[in-house]
Amino acid sequence: MTTVIMRTTARAIVPIILVVAISLFFEGHNLPGGGFIGGVLTVTAFAIIYMAFGLDFLERGILGRDVDPGKGPSRDRVVVAYRRLFAYGFAIAVGSGLVPLLFGRPFLTQTYESLEGVPIYGYLGIASALVFDFGVYCVVVGGLLTILSVVGAE
């Protein structure tokens, strides 16, 4: 799969996918989108990078680390990072559900804040659901990338 066509296409579409993923993530709480679908889309961008440039590209090409070829994939530092992302994302999601309890509201209660007169935007609504969505995003990205890189290497 690592042909010139594939690499050139990947260079062009990966940024677009990531931007779409981020926009889907940010509008998720009141439009179609959200942490899950944003996360899945982000993972597809990673999957294309893996397909076009190989499994070691992230570690060697982008992070500039030396990769020991004989190592099991589950011990790669980047895979450890994926796993940690999964755990932290889960902690963020659960933690965001617990915060309303401090204010005497039920578990997972959400609210929002409207900001008027923001430069350029004019109006900006900030929803607390974004924190929960961010947790979900991290869980999805971390979980799927762990599976993708470990199973992909096998």
Next chain:
Amino acid sequence: MTATPGGMESQLVIAPMVVVLVTAVGSLLLSRRPRARAAVSIAGGAAYAIAVGAIDWYIVLAPDAPGIATYQVGDWPAPFGITLVADGLSAFMLTMVAVLGVASLVFSTRHLPGGGGRSYYFPLFHFLALGVTGAFLTGDLFNLFVWFEVMLMASYVFVAYSGGPQHTRAAFWYVALNLLASAIFLLGVGGIYATTGTLNMADLALRLADPAAYGLDPVPVVGLLGLLLSVFAIKAGLVPFQFWIPTAYRAAPPQITALLAGATKKVGIYAIIRLSFTVFAGAEVAVDFPIPLLGLSIAGDSPLPFVGAALFLMAGASILVGGIGAVGRDSMEGVFAYSSIGQVGFIAIPVAIAATTIDPGLRELAIVAALVYALNHTLAKGLLFLAVGAVRSATGTSRFADLGGIASRSPPLAIAVFVGSLALVGIPPLSGFFGKFLVFEAAAKARAGSVLVLLLVGSLLTIAYATRTWNRSFWGAQTDAVETSTVDSVQVAVLVLLAATIVAVGVGFEPVYAFAEAAAEAALDTEGYVDAVDPIDASELDDSTGGDH
């Protein structure tokens, strides 16, 4: 947006779920420090037991307890949000899971089964408990589906946990079957939503009791309930959906199998009882279902007679298949896996009696019988599967051919297993005696002679396989594997404590019976359930501005 009526009872409803979630996160974050992770897991298990104990006392058993409490997650009112409901039935089920769950958790800290995913054992354990807890507490049909999935995700990994070819094969079948079951579940849920326009259980009961007022045609509900029933029967392992049980139970680590048999199976039973009695019992549907071969017909004005007939057939076959299958197995977990199939039949028979009878007293008695039997099965079978784990971690095997004389090697372990086996058989004064006694009493009061004969045959088969297991592995001369073994003292202590619980439940049966009676009353009290959840009438909202959201 109205605030949920607060109060401690309401907060308690969600307490077990929050505890499990936080414990799962904690054990996930501590994956590098095994000791800290085990400590967090044990602390979480203890907190869970305390939370469930608080629900038992403050919501169900205390003299001035309300009997039922609800929690509107995210402050969304029913039927739009997800309502959590803790009543007697939920509390009874949670208590069984809490006792066995803590036992299995402590047991697991001593000898973690090998395999690749060791660092994920405890997080997965908590996710399994989370799924079971959510299924018992939710008051929403779709949310029930979600908790089933949570439970299954964790159990998929556990079945494949040991990583050998036979485990992978067992897991493959297990996943394939449960994906099919989930699809059917979703189909049933979707059909019920299309028919009634709601999935909140209280709202559903309200609408089905008076379909004309809501402009519904409730007839498809009978068939859809049949679909759901088959899914729950798969989870409970009733014949003809029992075939996955022996391989999956053999493949999973024994301390997890104890939970699969003791807790997730009971989720299937719970779902049958909750949906059939609390939700669908009041449905105004004329059922007339002829059985041409026998010249009989099942008739009534609710879907219950249909549920009863289906359950009778499945439960009867389960008792025979499980009992006969268990007699010929060649390993401890093989016997107990088949025994689980038979014992679930014993639990389902009184549920079927409750569904077919029109006498409210007998209906309540039958549900009490099912619950007491379920409690006994959870304790006894949980103990026996944990004993398999103890024998396996001591000797490295659980095959009868390699075992013998464990009784002289480790008397405490043998005494615990002896108590567990007798509870399974139903010897007084153990918990199993009252379970069997109540089931027989319900069958006798229903004047179901053939059922009595079936129960008797099932009991004889239980005696046969329990005796055989005891003779083959605990009596006789010590084999080489047994002679060189050392039994873990903490594991044996857990088993002895479970055995003591079985004796205590039998000796002090009165409070247990009162609890089971409260649970059965809650299961049959549709009106109280609807009142507590208090769903807003969605059709009224259409006239106004569409709510305040």
